[in-house]
Amino acid sequence: MIKAKRKPLEELFDLTKGFQRILCVGCGGCTSVCLAGGQRETQMLKTDLSQLFRENGKSAHISVFVIERQCSPEYISDIEDMIKDYGCVISAACGAGVQLLAERYRSKPVFPALNTMFVGLDRSTGLYQERCRTCGDCQLGYTGGICPVTCCSKSLFNGPCGGTNINGSCEVSRETPCAWNEIYERLKMQNRVENILSIHPPMDWTDKGPGTLIQSGYESRYIKK
Amino acid sequence: MKSGSNLERVLKAGHFAVTTEFGPPKGTDLSIVKNKAEFIRGNVDAVNVTDCQTAVVRLSSIATSAILVQMGIEPVMQMTCRDRNRIAIQSDIFGASALGIKNMLAISGDHHSFGNQKNARKVYDIDSMQMISLVKRMRDEQKMLSEDKPFQGEVPMFIGAAANPFAPPVEFRAMHLRKKIEAGADFIQTQSIYDVDKFRQWMKIVCDMGLDRQCAILAGLTPLKSAGMARYMADNVPGMQIPESLLTRMAGVPKERAAEEGIRIFCEQVEQIREIPGIAGLHIMAIEWEHRIPEITERAGLLPRPVMQGNDFFSGDPQCR
Numbered sequence: 001m002i003k004a005k006r007k008p009l010e011e012l013f014d015l016t017k018g019f020q021r022i023l024c025v026g027c028g029g030c031t032s033v034c035l036a037g038g039q040r041e042t043q044m045l046k047t048d049l050s051q052l053f054r055e056n057g058k059s060a061h062i063s064v065f066v067i068e069r070q071c072s073p074e075y076i077s078d079i080e081d082m083i084k085d086y087g088c089v090i091s092a093a094c095g096a097g098v099q100l101l102a103e104r105y106r107s108k109p110v111f112p113a114l115n116t117m118f119v120g121l122d123r124s125t126g127l128y129q130e131r132c133r134t135c136g137d138c139q140l141g142y143t144g145g146i147c148p149v150t151c152c153s154k155s156l157f158n159g160p161c162g163g164t165n166i167n168g169s170c171e172v173s174r175e176t177p178c179a180w181n182e183i184y185e186r187l188k189m190q191n192r193v194e195n196i197l198s199i200h201p202p203m204d205w206t207d208k209g210p211g212t213l214i215q216s217g218y219e220s221r222y223i224k225k
Numbered sequence: 226m227k228s229g230s231n232l233e234r235v236l237k238a239g240h241f242a243v244t245t246e247f248g249p250p251k252g253t254d255l256s257i258v259k260n261k262a263e264f265i266r267g268n269v270d271a272v273n274v275t276d277c278q279t280a281v282v283r284l285s286s287i288a289t290s291a292i293l294v295q296m297g298i299e300p301v302m303q304m305t306c307r308d309r310n311r312i313a314i315q316s317d318i319f320g321a322s323a324l325g326i327k328n329m330l331a332i333s334g335d336h337h338s339f340g341n342q343k344n345a346r347k348v349y350d351i352d353s354m355q356m357i358s359l360v361k362r363m364r365d366e367q368k369m370l371s372e373d374k375p376f377q378g379e380v381p382m383f384i385g386a387a388a389n390p391f392a393p394p395v396e397f398r399a400m401h402l403r404k405k406i407e408a409g410a411d412f413i414q415t416q417s418i419y420d421v422d423k424f425r426q427w428m429k430i431v432c433d434m435g436l437d438r439q440c441a442i443l444a445g446l447t448p449l450k451s452a453g454m455a456r457y458m459a460d461n462v463p464g465m466q467i468p469e470s471l472l473t474r475m476a477g478v479p480k481e482r483a484a485e486e487g488i489r490i491f492c493e494q495v496e497q498i499r500e501i502p503g504i505a506g507l508h509i510m511a512i513e514w515e516h517r518i519p520e521i522t523e524r525a526g527l528l529p530r531p532v533m534q535g536n537d538f539f540s541g542d543p544q545c546r
Contacts, residue, residue, distance in 0.1 A: 158354035162389035163463030171463030184394035
């Protein structure tokens with residue numbers, strides 16, 4: 001899932017200090033799961049921001065509402081009636097959720113409460129690790145289930161660079177394992193080293209502006225003939 | 226001849242080749258380039274020009290290489306995948322060829338988090354393996370990536386690649402070397418070797434795979450300047466391994482005699498390495514020690530360098546092929 005963390009409070013204050021009525025909108029999706037933008041965190045954001053407003057000799061009325069999923073049009077209508085009473089919105093969704101709110105409520109300034117970090121996994125409560133760069137051409141099949149795009153600091157496709165440390169860590173950090181060392185070890189264990197013996201050609205990064213995905217079976221609905 | 230470079234000619238004639246390394250300055254003071262270059266002239270067969278090594282911004286590898294060409298000193302232009310996408314890489318290779326550069330070394334490059342632009346966005350559009358294939362295609366088929374129509378003109382480039390025999394996954398390193406040769410590497414320069422026994426064992430594997438007959442393997446050596454430098458390299462340089470016995474030996478001599486001891490160790494290593502089957506030459510990485518290259522090469526018995534017949538390189542004319 002998508003992982004995010006709250007922006008520095010001072011940055012949020014700077015964005016919103018000109019407003020008297022602020023609506024903090026949490027998200028029940030990914031950012032809630034990673035403890036950044038759910039009910040509890042949005043409430044905490046309200047408390048912290050109100051405090052900072054007071055410390056700066058200002059007052060603002062801040063309310064909290066949590067939308068089930070901010071990246072979905074059917075859910076974001078939930079705030080249609082209440083948003084009229086507010087000067088601006090702080091959204092604790094990922095970057096996609098913030099943009100859908102901003103698109104739906106065009107006349108309202110919508111500010112991001114979070115920095116969207118990565119697609120990652122839950123290692124433990126509050127501890128997440130990046131595992132996917134959403135490259136659009138999944139490589140995991142030949143790399144033993146370890147992503148070379150994400151987990152190799154140089155996103156190499158054909159084996160390790162020369163910088164692997166003797167303990168098998170990456171040249172960038174001794175705390176980070178060398179992805180290609182791990183790929184080799186795992187493939188060897190599975191008797192699949194031949195997977196990485198032939199040259200893997202350059203990627204098709206499909207880096208052509210904002211992507212659109214039409215799920216198979218839905219083409220006729222969205223593609224005009 | 227693939228490129229007609231001096232390095233290629235030296236290797237083809239069966240000479241034990243010698244290359245070294247040249248770090249461009251931070252800035253545009255060309256007197257630094259010219260002064261350093263004079264220490265190298267005549268003492269090696271070609272000189273690697275680093276491409277913003279340790280990810281610190283410096284005078285570009287391509288410009289510095291072109292200046293060396295003008296001076297009649299043969300460069301091996303290093304090119305990293307760190308800062309260029311495939312458009313820039315191919316364009317720069319055209320540019321290098323047009324400027325008379327005939328050797329290049331395709332490498333992934335030190336990660337930008339080491340350098341002076343830590344907030345940069347990394348590129349790594351293609352990796353060094355893919356860069357080798359791409360240059361080979363440009364040279365042998367006169368075609369770019371994803372294009373079937375040949376381009377105008379030639380890219381006579383002698384293609385180099387790096388290899389680290391010692392870093393994990395150690396078992397995979399010889400297979401990785403084979404992959405680079407299949408991709409199109411004509412010569413290999415290895416990471417600095419300090420454990421010659423370990424290197425000998427690796428070369429045995431490489432020779433058993435027949436790789437030494439498919440490309441020229443140049444063994445990398447870095448003379449130690451001081452005990453502090455040795456310790457620093459052992460602890461901080463990515464992929465570098467220095468045996469404790471050498472660190473102790475360097476630490477055992479007084480500071481003022483450390484450089485001398487380092488050169489002695491170097492000369493011993495050169496002798497040992499020349500005996501290893503499958504080694505075609507030496508790559509001397511004398512970091513910020515270009516001025517000692519005349520002495521180092523002399524004392525290691527690497528001089529005089531062969532002067533190749535039919536070598537058009539020293540005419541100084543970039544159009545010369």
